[in-house]
Structure formats: structure tokens, C-alpha cells
Amino acid sequence: MTIHPEFDEMTERFFQDIDRLFGTEKEVFQFLIRPFSQEQRVSLRNYLDHLVGEEFSDEEILNAWNKSKAQWLFYSAQPLRLMLAKIRDNL
Secondary structure (H helix, E strand, C coil): CCCCHHHHHHHHCCCCCHHHHCCCHHHHHHHHHCCCCHHHHHHHHHHHHHHHCCCCCHHHHHHHHHCCCCCCCCCCHHHHHHHHHHHHHCC
């Protein structure tokens, strides 16, 4: 699976202490999507919708995340799917 360009850019913003800089989950999500144009947000939303869907196995979604630039680690797919779905819903 190739990495989607907006997904790649978004995951780069997942640095180690991001959760400590913001008071709410919504603020984190706003930070993650701030640099994207409306067109890029639609593209990212569609990709995230595809990624969190049932067609990807747990291993595939974890591999996509682990290949990204994110500094956050996930050891199981369910919490990752949930977080990505929340980001998608905020786009």
C-alpha cells in the first residue's frame, strides 16, 4: 500500500508530546488538519474513511501507521482505527 500524501503530512505532526500541548482532543485534531486546504481535507477524509473501513486488516492498518512519520506507537489496530475515525469526522 502506498502512503497517501496528506496522510503522510498529517502523521508527521504526531510528535511525541502533542497530547501535552493541547487541552482537548478537538484541539489536537485542529492542529493536525490546520495546514490542509479544503481540497486536501476532502482527499484526506476519503483516505481515512477507506483506511478505517473493514477492507483493511489490523495488520495492514498498523503497517500503514508504522510506515508513517508519526512518533506515536500503536500496538493494536482498534485504538488506531478509533483515533483515525475521529480525525476523519473532524475534517
